[in-house]
Amino acid sequence: MNLDKLSDILKTEPPYRFSQVNQAVWQDFISSWQAVSNLPKVLREKLERECPLEIKAELIKNNNKNKSFKALITLADGEVVETVLIRQKDKRNTVCVSSQVGCPLACAFCATGQFGFQRNLTAREIVKQVVFWGRYLKAENKGEKIDNIVFMGMGEAFLNYAEFIKAVKFLNNPETFNIGSRRISVSTAGITEGIKKLAGEKLQINLAISLHAADENLRKDLMPIAKKYNLHELLKTVDNYIAKTGRRVMFEYLMIKEVNDSDQDALKLAKIMARPLYLVNLIPYNETGRFRASSRERIEKFKKILEDAGVAVTVRLSFGADITAACGQLCGRKNNLEKI
Ligand code: SAH
Numbered sequence: 001m002n003l004d005k006l007s008d009i010l011k012t013e014p015p016y017r018f019s020q021v022n023q024a025v026w027q028d029f030i031s032s033w034q035a036v037s038n039l040p041k042v043l044r045e046k047l048e049r050e051c052p053l054e055i056k057a058e059l060i061k062n063n064n065k066n067k068s069f070k071a072l073i074t075l076a077d078g079e080v081v082e083t084v085l086i087r088q089k090d091k092r093n094t095v096c097v098s099s100q101v102g103c104p105l106a107c108a109f110c111a112t113g114q115f116g117f118q119r120n121l122t123a124r125e126i127v128k129q130v131v132f133w134g135r136y137l138k139a140e141n142k143g144e145k146i147d148n149i150v151f152m153g154m155g156e157a158f159l160n161y162a163e164f165i166k167a168v169k170f171l172n173n174p175e176t177f178n179i180g181s182r183r184i185s186v187s188t189a190g191i192t193e194g195i196k197k198l199a200g201e202k203l204q205i206n207l208a209i210s211l212h213a214a215d216e217n218l219r220k221d222l223m224p225i226a227k228k229y230n231l232h233e234l235l236k237t238v239d240n241y242i243a244k245t246g247r248r249v250m251f252e253y254l255m256i257k258e259v260n261d262s263d264q265d266a267l268k269l270a271k272i273m274a275r276p277l278y279l280v281n282l283i284p285y286n287e288t289g290r291f292r293a294s295s296r297e298r299i300e301k302f303k304k305i306l307e308d309a310g311v312a313v314t315v316r317l318s319f320g321a322d323i324t325a326a327c328g329q330l331c332g333r334k335n336n337l338e339k340i
Helices: 006-011 016-027 041-050 123-140 157-172 192-199 216-222 231-245 263-273 296-308
Strands: 057-060 068-074 080-087 093-096 100-102 117-120 148-151 184-188 206-210 249-255 278-284 313-315
Touching (some): 006 016, 006 041, 016 123, 068 123, 080 123, 093 123, 100 157, 117 157, 157 192, 184 192, 192 206, 192 231, 206 231, 231 249, 249 296, 263 278, 263 296, 278 296, 296 313
Parallel strands (some): 093 148, 148 184, 249 278, 278 313
Antiparallel strands (some): 057 068, 080 093
8 A cells, every 4th residue: 555646646636535534444444445435537537646545454263262363564675564353242342453563672572672673653654554454344333433553563653753643644544544543552661762752742642661579670571672761760750641631551461470470579569559540451361482471370360459559450361362363472584384
């Protein structure tokens, strides 16, 4: 898909053509210009030639529960990014998008970081991932729409802030995708400049922080970026964000066996998390090599300790583990699973 020439082509057309095209591409999710019957034939043919709509993608089928799907999208320069569609029982659809090809942060527990960093994505490349799932849902599940967008795929959105925020605004724009800002979430490893910038936007998107350890040294071991942004600084920035926006912040905490899941870890976490508008989300770890996942019972016990200490806490249902599309398992590599 390449719409670079679109504005130029529409310049000589009456202004309402823009709305027609916006509706067709971003809301009706057409995959051929021929399908836009309210455009003159000559214009449709021109667009067909000069603004190709095809998205090069490979869909990975989920064999079991039909809950989540992964797609590998090939970009113009041949780089590949992953995006995931999570279909929940209540027919809510969440699209997880990547903001970078690879990731420079190299968190010890995450597959993406282990494969290094290639480059930032443009806003168009981010949006393209959503268009892909819009078309998919239109074709496969008539009537279902995309409800939520999460920036939790490959990469760190706050290290690609300008393109990330451009994509958010585009997704939020009533003229294009019209996805409510409260249905858009971004997760950061704790880049404080990004948190500050987001606090200054007139956008009510949701902020999540990848915390994963309440102990400074352990956090540095797991997430090298914590050497640059220490816990104190990070939490101070979050508090300022909350003061400015009045919005709740989610702290993601991976449950890694015998690494960060002891009773002492829970108590230490409770000390810093028992605050208004803080919400802790415990995430069952998807194994990617080095670490093991905490047991269900351990997670429940950990949760209980937090609750008893007055911390707001939930446990995340982990989607997509069976197609290596779950959090932290995205690495842009093809695997030999069944495709459709
Ligand atoms: N760079 C951003 C967004 C990408 S990761 C960030 O760090 O937040 C999105 C979420 O998946 C983060 O909370 C991340 O820590 C989590 N994650 C990473 N590896 C995981 C794994 N192996 N299992 C489960 N979640 C993981």
